[in-house]
Amino acid sequence: MQINALARRTGIIPLPIVLALAASAVWAVGSSRGTSPPSAPPCSPQIDVVAVSTQDADFRQIRREVDSTFAAAVAEANDTTRRDHYRQVALLGKVLLHDKSLSVNRNVACVTCHSDETGYTGPVDAINRTVVAYPSSAGNMFGARKPQSYGYAAFAPVLHYNEAQKTLYGGNFWDMRATGHSLDNPAAEQAEGPPLNPLEMALPDAACAVYRVSRGPYRAYFERLWGAQSFAIRWPPDVEKVCATPAPAPPTDSLPVHLSAPDRGTARATYAFMALAMASFEASPEVSPFSSKFDSALAHPDQKILTTDEQAGWNLFRGRARCNTCHLDGTDNRTAARRAYGDGGVTPRDAADVGPLFTDFTAANIGVPRNPALRFYCENGPSATGHTPNPAGAAYVDHGVGGFLRSPANPNAAWIRLAGQLDGAMRVPTLRNVDMRPRPDFVKPYMHNGYLKSLKEVVHFYNTRDALPRCHGDNAPGERVACWPAPEVGVNVDSTIGKLGLTSHEEDQIVAFLKTLTDQRGASRRP
Secondary structure, eight states: OOOOHHHHHHOOOOOOSSOSOOTTOOOOOOOBTTBOOOOOOOOSOSSOHHHHHHHOHHHHHHHHHHHHHHHHHHHHHTOTTOOOGGGHHHHHHHHHHTOGGGSTTSOOOHHHHSBGGGTSBOOOHHHHHTTOSOEETTEEEEOSSOOOOOTTGGGOOOOEEETTTTEEEOOBSTTSOBOOTTTSOHHHHHHTSGGGOTTTTOOSOHHHHHHHHHTSTTHHHHHHHHOGGGGOOOOOTTHHHHHTSOSSOOTTOSSOSOOOHHHHHHHHHHHHHHHHHHHHHHHSTTTOOOOBHHHHHHHOTTSOOSOHHHHHHHHHHTTTTOGGGTSOOSBOHHHHHHHTTOOSOOOGGGBSOSSOOSOOSOEEBOOOOOOTTOGGGGOOSOOTTSOOSOTTGGGOOOOHHHHHHTSTTOSOGGGGGGTGGGTTOEEOOOOTTTTOOSSTTOOOOBSTTOOBOSHHHHHHHHHHTTTSOBOOSTTOTTBTTTBBOOOSSOSSBOOSSSOOOOOHHHHHHHHHHHHTTOBOTTOOOOO
C-alpha cells in the first residue's frame, strides 16, 4: 500500500485507512501441538488507526521525541571538542536507535516502539489497549508479540544449556533467538533483528542499513570510532531503489544489494559495529541506571524506605507468591529455602546482589491465553507489498522457544531435542520498570502477546489461573476476573503458579512492590 500524503509530509508511521479484513471472512482453523483449535479472531477494525496516527497525543509525542533526540545526539556526536571516551560508543548507539532512516520508509526508529517513558516498550496507549503489536514501516502489517523492553537486556548472557537447570539460559527476544553466538552479545544480535524484520523496520538487506548510515549526518563520527574502512564500499547504481523496497527479499535473491565479496564482508562487519553500539547504549546508565526506589532501599538498609504495603508485597513476592522463583530479586536463596515460601522476615539486608535484574534468564510457559486482538491472526493473505505474514491465519499458535529451536535460526543442532519441553515457553523478562508509564491512566500490556492489561491482572492471573473456571469463547463474561481462557499452548505449563491462595489485598500489595522497581527517569550512576 502506498504511503499516504499526510504521512509523507509528517513522517508519522504510514497506516492504511482500512486496517483489517472484513469481520465476516472465513478463517482456516486447525489443531496444533497441545492446543485446541482457536476461534476466529475479530478482524474488523478495533481502532481508527489513521486517526490515531495523525491525532493521538502519544503518537505526536513519540514523533517529536524521536526527531528532537536524534538531532541532539547527532549534534553531540559531531562536536569534536568533546572527548568523553566513557560514552562515545554508547552515544553512537543512541543515535542509531533514534535514526528513522534505518527503516525502509524512513518513518520508524527503534525507539518508536521502545520509548524511555514506558520502560523501553510500546509508547502508544491506543495501540496497547487494542492491537498490542506496532505497525511495520511498510504499512498495514503487525507482528504477533508486543515490543519487549530493551532496558537491562544488555546484561543477558550468551544463550547456552544450563546443566544444573537442564534447560536453556540467556539470550534475548521473547523466544531467545538472539543467542549471542555470532557477536558474543545477545543484545547486539537483538539489535540486528528489527531493521530486517518485514513486520518492523522492513529493510530488505543489512547492507541497506549500512548504506543509509553512510549517507547520514553522523558518518564521520562512526568512522572516528570504527575506522574509515566502515563505508569503503562500492555501492551498486540501484541501491536506492533496492533499499526502498520493503522486506522480505525475494527467495531467489536473498541479498538484493549486489556487492562484491569483499564489500559484502565490510558491510557485514559495519552492521555488527552498529549493533554493538546499540547494545552499548542499552547497557549504559541512561537506559539501565538501577535508580528505582527498590535500589535505594538496598543501598540504605538502615532506612525505612519501602512502605508497609510495599514491604509486605516484597515478602509475598519472594514468599507465597513464588515470583522470586524466576524473577530473582537478589536476596539470599538459602534464606528462601529456609523459609519454605513463608512471607516474613526479608529485608534489604538480605540482598546478596545490589543490582538484581529480576530474571533468571530461563524461559517458561506460564499458560498465557492467546490474545484474539492481535492483527497477526488476520494477516493470512498477501499485503500490498506481496508479503503474507501469517499463512496459518487464525490457526497460528506461538510456540515461543520451541518454535525457535525448530527453525533455521537455531545455531546448535543439539538443542533441537529441547524443543518439545520448551513449547510455549517465553524468555523470563526483567521486572524492572514494569510499571513505568507517562501518566497513571496509560495502559501497558503484559506478557508476550499483551493479553493482560494491568499489573493487577498479571498478579491475579498468577494467583488464580488454576483456581478459577475456564472461560468459554473470547471476551467471555468475567474474563480476567472470574474465569481464564485455556493456555495458548497447553503443554509444559508451569505448575509453580496458578493456585496461590492470595487475597485481593495481597495481590495489591505485590503490585505496590512491583511499582518500586520503576527507575527515576534521567537518573544516571555515571560520575
